Amino acid sequence: MSSDLSPIDRAKFFAARRATDYVENGMRVGLGTGSTAAWLVKCLGEMVRDDGLNIVGVPTSLQTATLARDVGITILSLDEARWLDLTIDGADEYDGNLNLIKGGGGALLQEKIVATASERMIVIADASKQVDTLGAFPLPVEVIPFGWQTTKTLVEEMLIGLDVMGRQSTLRMNGSQPFVTDEGNYILDLNLRRIGNAQQLSLVLNQAPGVVENGLFVDICDAVVIGYSNGKVEVRDINDGTTETGHIEIVEKDNLFSDISE
Structure with a gap:
């Protein structure tokens, strides 16, 4: 070393x-x-x-x-x-x-x-x-490129009423272009600040059309x-x-x- x-x-x-x-x-x-x-x-x-x-x-x-x-x-x-x-x-x-x-x-x-x-x-x-409560790190959500802005809007609307402190999401970039995963998808980073119920949030996010998977491992x-x-x-x-x-x-x-x- x-x-x-x-x-x-x-x-x-x-x-x-x-x-x-x-x-x-x-x-x-x-x-x-x-x-x-x-x-x-x-x-x-x-x-x-x-x-x-x-x-x-x-x-x-x-x-x-x-x-x-x-x-x-x-x-x-x-x-x-x-x-x-x-x-x-x-x-x-x-x-x-x-x-x-x-x-x-x-x-x-x-x-x-x-x-x-x-x-x-x-x-x-x-x-x-290590954190007491998840959420300080932006939560990644993998979405398909088609209609990603619609998916982004749907995700932000779904966060209303959930136990989180923020609802802003941003498209992850690689320079001037969207970051692309190995599967050819985009990533939305959700700035939630605090996640009160990780299991509930994970289930809800994966119901949004266009969402492939989220970064909560529960x-x-x-x-x-x-x-x-x-x-x-x-x-x-x-x-x-x-x-x-x-x-x-x-x-x-x-x-x-x-x-x-x-």
Whole structure:
């Protein structure tokens, strides 16, 4: 690990390193998308190369698929793998019940499909992602391009009367053009500020014509691994109600991680 990483990147790395403890030979593993998940893919690639780890990865984006191939992980599509032992992914926010907001990287649709096709979902994150109530991070909603402005209006109208503090939504952009997901869709980012009932909101949003999926992951995550810049890691398991604390010691090897950035 590079010694000049920022504290947040160090925390992400330590969370990813601890999460590899869940991965065993022969597993079919869902590989998340984003800067934290990229640390995990790199760590698993190191284990494949140095320790002979034998796994199959199912990536949640083209970006993750490319990285997994680069580090030597065998990948399959979800249709080929069919059912997974485990998915490990990051999150933009998580609350005390391990409900999540995901989709900051634009891969929420594949991420949710892969996570729900897994026996377990583990989230890796730094401590800044924990919130008392979801909603400070804008909620991504994937919509088809056709009639997206109509869909945007419908979504904003549906928010009236729901337990949220804001109703403004914006089309995610990539420079001067709309951001396009791997499935060719657009993303609306909902600035809700506070989500009082995540399950209700998720169900309501998915009723709007044109909405493909939303970034609320409710009752999907089984455990969260929280990393800190000093090597401390905390594991919270929602199923058995336990919290474990440990510390990761790093032995410098090849600088395998130096090319990961935000």
